[in-house]
Amino acid sequence: MAFLMNSLKVPVQTLVKTLNLGTISLGKCRLDAGDPASLSRMFTLKKNGIDYVGQVRVRSGSPAVRVEVFNENYFEEFDQSEAAVLENLAGKVLGRLLKDKELPEAVKTPILEYIEDQEPVSEEEIVPITGDERDLDKIFERLNQEYFNDKIQARIMWGRDVKSRNKSGFRYGSYDEGKKLIRIHPRLKQDFVPQCVLELTVYHEMCHQFAPSYKKNGTWQSHHAEFKKKEKEFKDFKDARNWEKHNWHRLLLPSEENAELVTA
Numbered sequence: 001m002a003f004l005m006n007s008l009k010v011p012v013q014t015l016v017k018t019l020n021l022g023t024i025s026l027g028k029c030r031l032d033a034g035d036p037a038s039l040s041r042m043f044t045l046k047k048n049g050i051d052y053v054g055q056v057r058v059r060s061g062s063p064a065v066r067v068e069v070f071n072e073n074y075f076e077e078f079d080q081s082e083a084a085v086l087e088n089l090a091g092k093v094l095g096r097l098l099k100d101k102e103l104p105e106a107v108k109t110p111i112l113e114y115i116e117d118q119e120p121v122s123e124e125e126i127v128p129i130t131g132d133e134r135d136l137d138k139i140f141e142r143l144n145q146e147y148f149n150d151k152i153q154a155r156i157m158w159g160r161d162v163k164s165r166n167k168s169g170f171r172y173g174s175y176d177e178g179k180k181l182i183r184i185h186p187r188l189k190q191d192f193v194p195q196c197v198l199e200l201t202v203y204h205e206m207c208h209q210f211a212p213s214y215k216k217n218g219t220w221q222s223h224h225a226e227f228k229k230k231e232k233e234f235k236d237f238k239d240a241r242n243w244e245k246h247n248w249h250r251l252l253l254p255s256e257e258n259a260e261l262v263t264a
Protein backbone atom coordinates (compact mmCIF):
# COMPACT_ATOMS: atom_id res chain seq x y z
CA MET A 1 0.00 0.00 0.00
CA ALA A 2 1.28 3.45 -0.79
CA PHE A 3 0.44 6.66 0.95
CA LEU A 4 0.75 10.28 0.18
CA MET A 5 0.72 12.66 3.10
CA ASN A 6 0.29 16.32 2.44
CA SER A 7 3.61 17.04 4.12
CA LEU A 8 5.31 15.29 1.25
CA LYS A 9 6.92 17.48 -1.36
CA VAL A 10 8.36 16.37 -4.65
CA PRO A 11 10.61 18.18 -7.09
CA VAL A 12 8.66 20.35 -9.48
CA GLN A 13 10.18 18.79 -12.58
CA THR A 14 8.58 15.47 -11.69
CA LEU A 15 5.15 17.04 -12.01
CA VAL A 16 5.14 16.52 -15.73
CA LYS A 17 1.89 16.84 -17.57
CA THR A 18 2.68 13.87 -19.79
CA LEU A 19 2.45 11.42 -16.90
CA ASN A 20 -0.21 8.99 -17.99
CA LEU A 21 -1.92 7.87 -14.82
CA GLY A 22 -4.54 5.79 -16.61
CA THR A 23 -8.26 6.27 -16.78
CA ILE A 24 -9.65 7.22 -13.40
CA SER A 25 -13.16 6.22 -12.39
CA LEU A 26 -14.38 7.43 -9.05
CA GLY A 27 -16.51 5.15 -6.91
CA LYS A 28 -19.24 6.10 -4.47
CA CYS A 29 -18.73 8.93 -2.06
CA ARG A 30 -18.65 7.95 1.59
CA LEU A 31 -19.06 10.68 4.16
CA ASP A 32 -18.08 10.44 7.79
CA ALA A 33 -20.95 11.49 10.03
CA GLY A 34 -18.55 12.57 12.78
CA ASP A 35 -16.55 14.96 10.63
CA PRO A 36 -18.47 17.08 8.09
CA ALA A 37 -15.22 17.93 6.31
CA SER A 38 -14.37 14.32 5.66
CA LEU A 39 -14.90 11.99 2.76
CA SER A 40 -13.47 8.80 1.40
CA ARG A 41 -13.83 7.54 -2.08
CA MET A 42 -12.47 4.50 -3.83
CA PHE A 43 -11.35 4.78 -7.42
CA THR A 44 -10.09 2.53 -10.15
CA LEU A 45 -7.25 3.27 -12.50
CA LYS A 46 -7.23 1.54 -15.83
CA LYS A 47 -3.78 1.56 -17.34
CA ASN A 48 -2.40 -0.60 -20.13
CA GLY A 49 -5.39 -2.91 -19.83
CA ILE A 50 -5.00 -3.48 -16.10
CA ASP A 51 -7.31 -2.22 -13.36
CA TYR A 52 -5.76 -0.86 -10.19
CA VAL A 53 -7.67 0.16 -7.10
CA GLY A 54 -7.03 3.15 -4.92
CA GLN A 55 -8.65 5.42 -2.42
CA VAL A 56 -8.69 9.09 -1.62
CA ARG A 57 -9.49 10.34 1.86
CA VAL A 58 -10.11 13.89 2.93
CA ARG A 59 -10.55 15.10 6.50
CA SER A 60 -10.28 18.33 8.42
CA GLY A 61 -7.18 17.34 10.42
CA SER A 62 -3.66 16.69 9.24
CA PRO A 63 -2.85 15.14 6.87
CA ALA A 64 -5.96 16.53 5.22
CA VAL A 65 -5.59 14.46 2.08
CA ARG A 66 -4.42 10.94 1.67
CA VAL A 67 -4.22 9.14 -1.64
CA GLU A 68 -3.27 5.50 -1.84
CA VAL A 69 -3.07 2.86 -4.51
CA PHE A 70 -3.50 -0.65 -3.21
CA ASN A 71 -1.68 -2.39 -6.03
CA GLU A 72 2.03 -1.83 -5.65
CA ASN A 73 2.70 -2.89 -9.24
CA TYR A 74 0.89 0.22 -10.47
CA PHE A 75 4.06 2.18 -9.72
CA GLU A 76 6.15 -0.14 -11.87
CA GLU A 77 4.43 1.45 -14.85
CA PHE A 78 6.27 4.71 -14.26
CA ASP A 79 9.80 5.98 -14.44
CA GLN A 80 9.03 8.68 -11.93
CA SER A 81 9.33 8.06 -8.23
CA GLU A 82 6.32 6.75 -6.42
CA ALA A 83 5.99 10.04 -4.56
CA ALA A 84 5.84 11.89 -7.86
CA VAL A 85 3.21 9.52 -9.22
CA LEU A 86 1.09 9.90 -6.09
CA GLU A 87 1.46 13.65 -6.20
CA ASN A 88 0.22 13.70 -9.78
CA LEU A 89 -2.55 11.32 -8.93
CA ALA A 90 -3.66 13.38 -5.93
CA GLY A 91 -3.87 16.45 -8.16
CA LYS A 92 -5.98 14.65 -10.71
CA VAL A 93 -8.29 12.89 -8.27
CA LEU A 94 -8.86 16.07 -6.25
CA GLY A 95 -9.60 17.97 -9.46
CA ARG A 96 -12.25 15.41 -10.26
CA LEU A 97 -13.70 15.60 -6.76
CA LEU A 98 -14.01 19.35 -7.00
CA LYS A 99 -16.01 19.02 -10.21
CA ASP A 100 -18.55 16.85 -8.43
CA LYS A 101 -21.63 19.03 -7.90
CA GLU A 102 -22.65 17.00 -4.90
CA LEU A 103 -19.38 17.54 -3.06
CA PRO A 104 -20.21 19.11 0.33
CA GLU A 105 -18.84 22.62 0.82
CA ALA A 106 -17.17 21.54 4.06
CA VAL A 107 -15.01 19.04 2.17
CA LYS A 108 -14.01 21.59 -0.45
CA THR A 109 -12.07 23.68 2.08
CA PRO A 110 -9.44 21.09 3.08
CA ILE A 111 -9.04 20.10 -0.58
CA LEU A 112 -8.44 23.67 -1.74
CA GLU A 113 -6.06 24.26 1.15
CA TYR A 114 -4.16 21.12 0.27
CA ILE A 115 -3.81 22.18 -3.37
CA GLU A 116 -2.56 25.62 -2.35
CA ASP A 117 0.04 24.04 -0.10
CA GLN A 118 1.70 22.14 -2.89
CA GLU A 119 4.78 24.22 -3.48
CA PRO A 120 7.67 22.79 -5.39
CA VAL A 121 11.00 22.14 -3.68
CA SER A 122 14.45 22.06 -5.18
CA GLU A 123 15.78 18.83 -6.59
CA GLU A 124 17.22 16.42 -4.06
CA GLU A 125 20.93 16.65 -3.65
CA ILE A 126 23.11 14.03 -5.18
CA VAL A 127 25.94 12.78 -3.06
CA PRO A 128 28.62 10.90 -4.95
CA ILE A 129 30.13 8.13 -2.87
CA THR A 130 33.62 7.06 -3.71
CA GLY A 131 35.89 4.26 -2.61
CA ASP A 132 33.02 1.87 -2.16
CA GLU A 133 33.70 -1.75 -2.95
CA ARG A 134 30.55 -1.77 -5.00
CA ASP A 135 32.11 0.52 -7.52
CA LEU A 136 29.35 1.79 -9.80
CA ASP A 137 31.74 3.10 -12.44
CA LYS A 138 33.34 -0.32 -12.76
CA ILE A 139 30.00 -2.08 -13.01
CA PHE A 140 28.83 0.44 -15.60
CA GLU A 141 32.00 0.05 -17.67
CA ARG A 142 31.84 -3.71 -17.61
CA LEU A 143 28.16 -3.85 -18.57
CA ASN A 144 28.70 -1.26 -21.26
CA GLN A 145 31.39 -3.41 -22.83
CA GLU A 146 29.59 -6.70 -22.44
CA TYR A 147 26.11 -5.71 -23.57
CA PHE A 148 26.18 -2.34 -25.30
CA ASN A 149 29.33 -2.25 -27.39
CA ASP A 150 30.49 0.69 -25.22
CA LYS A 151 27.75 2.83 -26.75
CA ILE A 152 26.04 4.00 -23.57
CA GLN A 153 27.13 7.45 -22.50
CA ALA A 154 26.02 8.40 -19.03
CA ARG A 155 27.28 9.33 -15.62
CA ILE A 156 26.42 7.14 -12.71
CA MET A 157 26.24 7.85 -9.00
CA TRP A 158 24.64 6.77 -5.78
CA GLY A 159 21.52 8.68 -4.85
CA ARG A 160 20.99 10.02 -1.38
CA ASP A 161 19.39 7.78 1.18
CA VAL A 162 16.31 8.77 3.08
CA LYS A 163 16.87 8.04 6.72
CA SER A 164 13.38 6.89 7.48
CA ARG A 165 11.36 3.88 6.57
CA ASN A 166 9.79 4.05 3.13
CA LYS A 167 6.05 4.15 3.40
CA SER A 168 5.60 1.92 0.44
CA GLY A 169 7.62 1.00 -2.57
CA PHE A 170 11.32 1.03 -3.19
CA ARG A 171 12.88 2.58 -6.21
CA TYR A 172 16.08 0.82 -7.24
CA GLY A 173 17.40 3.41 -9.62
CA SER A 174 16.53 6.12 -12.07
CA TYR A 175 17.74 7.50 -15.35
CA ASP A 176 17.61 11.18 -16.17
CA GLU A 177 17.51 11.47 -19.93
CA GLY A 178 18.32 15.19 -20.02
CA LYS A 179 21.34 14.93 -17.75
CA LYS A 180 22.31 11.47 -18.96
CA LEU A 181 22.59 10.57 -15.32
CA ILE A 182 21.94 7.24 -13.66
CA ARG A 183 21.25 7.24 -9.94
CA ILE A 184 21.32 4.07 -7.91
CA HIS A 185 19.64 3.76 -4.54
CA PRO A 186 22.36 3.61 -1.85
CA ARG A 187 20.54 0.87 0.03
CA LEU A 188 21.74 -1.47 -2.69
CA LYS A 189 25.22 -1.15 -1.16
CA GLN A 190 24.19 -3.35 1.73
CA ASP A 191 25.84 -6.75 2.04
CA PHE A 192 22.61 -8.71 1.87
CA VAL A 193 21.85 -7.37 -1.60
CA PRO A 194 23.27 -9.79 -4.18
CA GLN A 195 25.71 -8.33 -6.67
CA CYS A 196 23.45 -9.41 -9.53
CA VAL A 197 20.61 -7.26 -8.14
CA LEU A 198 22.82 -4.18 -8.02
CA GLU A 199 24.06 -4.99 -11.51
CA LEU A 200 20.58 -5.52 -12.92
CA THR A 201 19.60 -2.13 -11.52
CA VAL A 202 22.51 -0.46 -13.31
CA TYR A 203 21.76 -2.51 -16.42
CA HIS A 204 18.06 -1.56 -16.34
CA GLU A 205 18.87 2.14 -16.27
CA MET A 206 21.37 1.71 -19.12
CA CYS A 207 18.63 0.01 -21.14
CA HIS A 208 16.64 3.24 -20.89
CA GLN A 209 19.25 4.96 -23.02
CA PHE A 210 19.59 1.98 -25.34
CA ALA A 211 15.82 1.68 -25.90
CA PRO A 212 14.53 5.22 -25.31
CA SER A 213 11.02 6.05 -24.22
CA TYR A 214 8.69 7.22 -26.93
CA LYS A 215 5.27 8.70 -27.17
CA LYS A 216 2.44 6.58 -28.46
CA ASN A 217 -1.10 7.94 -28.69
CA GLY A 218 -0.03 10.77 -26.45
CA THR A 219 1.44 8.65 -23.66
CA TRP A 220 5.02 7.82 -22.83
CA GLN A 221 6.14 4.24 -23.24
CA SER A 222 9.24 3.41 -21.22
CA HIS A 223 9.24 -0.28 -20.51
CA HIS A 224 8.11 -1.21 -23.98
CA ALA A 225 8.72 -4.45 -25.85
CA GLU A 226 12.13 -3.46 -27.21
CA PHE A 227 13.21 -2.35 -23.73
CA LYS A 228 12.06 -5.57 -22.11
CA LYS A 229 13.77 -7.69 -24.72
CA LYS A 230 17.06 -5.95 -24.10
CA GLU A 231 16.61 -6.13 -20.34
CA LYS A 232 16.21 -9.89 -20.46
CA GLU A 233 19.61 -10.25 -22.11
CA PHE A 234 21.21 -9.65 -18.72
CA LYS A 235 22.58 -13.04 -17.75
CA ASP A 236 21.30 -13.10 -14.16
CA PHE A 237 17.99 -11.48 -15.02
CA LYS A 238 15.79 -14.24 -13.58
CA ASP A 239 17.81 -14.70 -10.38
CA ALA A 240 17.93 -10.99 -9.72
CA ARG A 241 14.20 -10.50 -10.35
CA ASN A 242 13.42 -13.47 -8.17
CA TRP A 243 15.45 -12.03 -5.31
CA GLU A 244 13.73 -8.67 -5.73
CA LYS A 245 10.33 -10.33 -5.60
CA HIS A 246 11.04 -11.93 -2.24
CA ASN A 247 13.23 -9.33 -0.60
CA TRP A 248 12.10 -5.89 -1.74
CA HIS A 249 10.50 -5.22 1.65
CA ARG A 250 13.93 -5.38 3.30
CA LEU A 251 14.92 -2.37 1.23
CA LEU A 252 12.16 -0.24 2.72
CA LEU A 253 14.25 0.18 5.85
CA PRO A 254 17.14 2.62 5.91
CA SER A 255 20.62 1.09 5.72
CA GLU A 256 21.95 0.25 9.16
CA GLU A 257 24.79 2.72 9.01
CA ASN A 258 22.28 5.42 8.24
CA ALA A 259 19.97 4.33 11.01
CA GLU A 260 22.87 4.64 13.44
CA LEU A 261 23.64 8.10 12.18
CA VAL A 262 20.13 9.17 12.98
CA THR A 263 20.12 7.91 16.55
CA ALA A 264 23.72 8.96 17.34
Ligand SMILES: [Zn+2]
Nearest residue numbers: 079204208222
Ligand atom coordinates in the same frame (compact mmCIF):
# COMPACT_ATOMS: atom_id res chain seq x y z
ZN1 LIG B 1 12.81 1.79 -15.82
